[in-house]
Amino acid sequence: MIKINDQQILNLFLDRDENALGITVQKYGRILFKVAHNILNNNQDAEECVNDTLMQAWKVIPPKQPEFLGAYLAKIVRNFSLQRWRSGGAAKRGGGQGNLILDELQETIPHPNSAEQGFEYAQTLRSINVYLDKMDADSRIVFVRRYFFGDSVQDICTRFNASPSKIKSMLFRARQRLKTHLEKEGIVI
Amino acid sequence: MSKNHTMMDLLGRINNKYIDEATQATKLSRAAGRRFSMSNVAVVVVGLAAISIVTLMAFWLSNNFGEYHTPGQNGYENGMQVPSPSPYPAETPVPTVTPAPEGNIARAHTAAQELLMQYPTIFLNLMSRSIGLDNIWDQIRSHVDYTGADFLWSWGSTMDESYLMDGAGNIITSAPFLITVDGPAIASRYFVFDEGDGIPFIIIDFHPHWVGSGRYHVYRFDGTDFVPIDSTAANWHTGGGPMEALSVQPFISDAGDLIVTIEMSSWQGSVFVSENGRLRPAAFYTFTMEHEWADSVTIFRSGNTPYDSWEEYAQLTREEFEAYRQTTAFFSIFPDMPDGDFRMLAPMPDLQAQLDADVYQMLREQTPESTLVAAPPPTPIPRTQYRDVEDNRSFDYFMGNIRETGISIVTQPQYQPFYFDGVTSSMWFNGEYWVASMYEFESVYARVMAMDQHHFWRALYSNGRFVMETNHPWLGEFFEGIP
Numbered sequence: 001m002i003k004i005n006d007q008q009i010l011n012l013f014l015d016r017d018e019n020a021l022g023i024t025v026q027k028y029g030r031i032l033f034k035v036a037h038n039i040l041n042n043n044q045d046a047e048e049c050v051n052d053t054l055m056q057a058w059k060v061i062p063p064k065q066p067e068f069l070g071a072y073l074a075k076i077v078r079n080f081s082l083q084r085w086r087s088g089g090a091a092k093r094g095g096g097q098g099n100l101i102l103d104e105l106q107e108t109i110p111h112p113n114s115a116e117q118g119f120e121y122a123q124t125l126r127s128i129n130v131y132l133d134k135m136d137a138d139s140r141i142v143f144v145r146r147y148f149f150g151d152s153v154q155d156i157c158t159r160f161n162a163s164p165s166k167i168k169s170m171l172f173r174a175r176q177r178l179k180t181h182l183e184k185e186g187i188v189i
Numbered sequence: 190m191s192k193n194h195t196m197m198d199l200l201g202r203i204n205n206k207y208i209d210e211a212t213q214a215t216k217l218s219r220a221a222g223r224r225f226s227m228s229n230v231a232v233v234v235v236g237l238a239a240i241s242i243v244t245l246m247a248f249w250l251s252n253n254f255g256e257y258h259t260p261g262q263n264g265y266e267n268g269m270q271v272p273s274p275s276p277y278p279a280e281t282p283v284p285t286v287t288p289a290p291e292g293n294i295a296r297a298h299t300a301a302q303e304l305l306m307q308y309p310t311i312f313l314n315l316m317s318r319s320i321g322l323d324n325i326w327d328q329i330r331s332h333v334d335y336t337g338a339d340f341l342w343s344w345g346s347t348m349d350e351s352y353l354m355d356g357a358g359n360i361i362t363s364a365p366f367l368i369t370v371d372g373p374a375i376a377s378r379y380f381v382f383d384e385g386d387g388i389p390f391i392i393i394d395f396h397p398h399w400v401g402s403g404r405y406h407v408y409r410f411d412g413t414d415f416v417p418i419d420s421t422a423a424n425w426h427t428g429g430g431p432m433e434a435l436s437v438q439p440f441i442s443d444a445g446d447l448i449v450t451i452e453m454s455s456w457q458g459s460v461f462v463s464e465n466g467r468l469r470p471a472a473f474y475t476f477t478m479e480h481e482w483a484d485s486v487t488i489f490r491s492g493n494t495p496y497d498s499w500e501e502y503a504q505l506t507r508e509e510f511e512a513y514r515q516t517t518a519f520f521s522i523f524p525d526m527p528d529g530d531f532r533m534l535a536p537m538p539d540l541q542a543q544l545d546a547d548v549y550q551m552l553r554e555q556t557p558e559s560t561l562v563a564a565p566p567p568t569p570i571p572r573t574q575y576r577d578v579e580d581n582r583s584f585d586y587f588m589g590n591i592r593e594t595g596i597s598i599v600t601q602p603q604y605q606p607f608y609f610d611g612v613t614s615s616m617w618f619n620g621e622y623w624v625a626s627m628y629e630f631e632s633v634y635a636r637v638m639a640m641d642q643h644h645f646w647r648a649l650y651s652n653g654r655f656v657m658e659t660n661h662p663w664l665g666e667f668f669e670g671i672p
Contacts, residue, residue, distance in 0.1 A: 031212065071208030078201045129204045137210070138218055144211035147200045160217045 006069040013061040021054050028070050031149075032077045038150030039081040049084060053077040078148065124187050131181045135174065142167060143174045440520075442529030448520060460523050472502065472523035474510070486510040490524045 004023060012020035032053055036046035053076045066072035132140055145151045145159070156167050440448045450460050459473045473489045486509075490502040502524050505513070513519045520526045 066205065068205040068209040070212050071205035074208055074212070075201055075205070082198070082201065125199050125202055128199055129207075132203060132207050140207060141211045141214045141217065144203070144207050145214075148203060148208055149211065159215065162217065 009069060010061065010065055013057070014065070021058065024054060024057065024069075024073070025050075028073050031070065032073055034151075035074055035077050035149050036081040038152070038155075039078070039085050045084055046081070049077050049080040052080045056080075074149065078150070081150075123185075124182065127182060127185045127187060128178070130185075131178055134181075135177075139170050139174050142170045146171055440531040442527060442531045446527035446529060446531075448526070448531060450519075460520070460526075462525070462527060471525055474523075476507070488523060 004027065009020055009023055009027065012023065029050060032050045033046050036049040037043065040046050040049070053073055056076050057073060064072075132143075135143065142156055142160070145156050146153070151159070153164055153167050153171070156162070157164050160167075440450070442448075446462070448460060448462055450458060460471050462471045471490075474486055475489075476486050484507050486505050486507060487501055488503045488505070490500045503522065505522065510522070513522050520531060
């Protein structure tokens, strides 16, 4: 792990120093690749998404100065990966976690289908963050590893030295509670 | 954009601090169930002490009384209950169990779960014999589009024909592989056993909780992979009442003969014998009164076909039966058993596992209502055509409850509401076509019914509570008034 903190990396971005990209890759490249690969299950696609992410970061920093650089980059790479996944190839090829995650999230999810979609979307996002805040840390970490990073259950088990049944159980409960939470918030399921 | 994708997007925009937290985390504070505190340690110490005492007691009892109990039977000796007896009969040398390499065992569990996931998620089984239609599949397919289904199973026109079809109705394979599969089924759990040589094998309990049904798949680890060695059905001899296997226990002789006992309930069970690489159902026993307090037991010999040919073989008093049951001499009371000393294959300590509710949930998410599409209403089949069903009680029971008292499962959260025979996996009612699917996992039961092309109701039974869901107007009203 590279011994440079996020602020130092940000400073390089802010100074328009291209070393920022290389150091970012050293520090976060593996994580970003993993997120992309979890969704796409394809090395080449994943690498391209990581490159797109770096390019995007270079474009937006500055003016943006994310507090959590790693999380910020992970979001970007995740979005690129999802875009690519939806664009056809990866979803049809299968093998990644994308389809599995979608399956698991079925019935947990709101259904924006009206002119108020934008408002509902923001409201739902806020509600999800409230829910995450209320979760116990372990469940939240596992939930985020699965549904944000796209880690497989086995990956999570390995990472935390936990049994598959335990992790699946945590995920199941988290999904159920999220669903209940959203329903209580008046979000259409 | 589908709602699934929307959720994916939303989760991609959660607060960065949670992402950062998950990025940094390398362990869980609860260590996923492995957290230890001093109180935990105390519990473990006390537990170990208790186990030691129980083991010593069991060892002493087994040596002094020469009796033997299989797990879960909780036998009584001289008026004293043996809490946790030795799994091995005193007269049989206790096999030296070499702990299996962790890798193999871990692999067995992983393989078992993967195998479970490979089984079809949607089953439609039609006992055409019962309703006298040879082309039932075509009829069904003309009304219901199951294109989204992974597989469909259908009986042929006779009891020894069955087909595995893909979602488009193409026959993938046919009998005898599926000959005894009956009823909407779901692979609900698995057992990992060790023969003592560190090479595990897996029994998949394909358990539909349905009358005349049940299937066990056996896989052996061949050093590289888990390969199927046996596939057999259980339960189809019971003739009434949904059965749940309480225990599955394999025994093996020095000659390599494998016997698997399946205890369906406290008062009935069956015995399977390995023959030419397949398990064949050999015998079935039931307490005469079909209750555990019955005073005698009838043993049946397997016939050639299910349902029809179980022949009474012997009758024992309860005391005689229980005396046999406590030893491996148990097998001697059944017909056509292999010779030899049998020893029980011990379940892997702490590794006998059942899938958790997460698996159930995953399967539930694939329930068939989403695959149903609009189609012309089918022509109702006259009620009289169900007369061939072996147990009309069950049909009447179910339909009567539907018609007269509403959904019986609300007031009777027991098995009875699901107590009907295979024919009711599909049926016609008041001109509506119903498709029923039964999902079961441990104590969680789900019933999914497509009432017609547009409506469904489903009931989930979990932890003693039923939850109903329906999009049907009058059923919805009905449910509203139910606590």
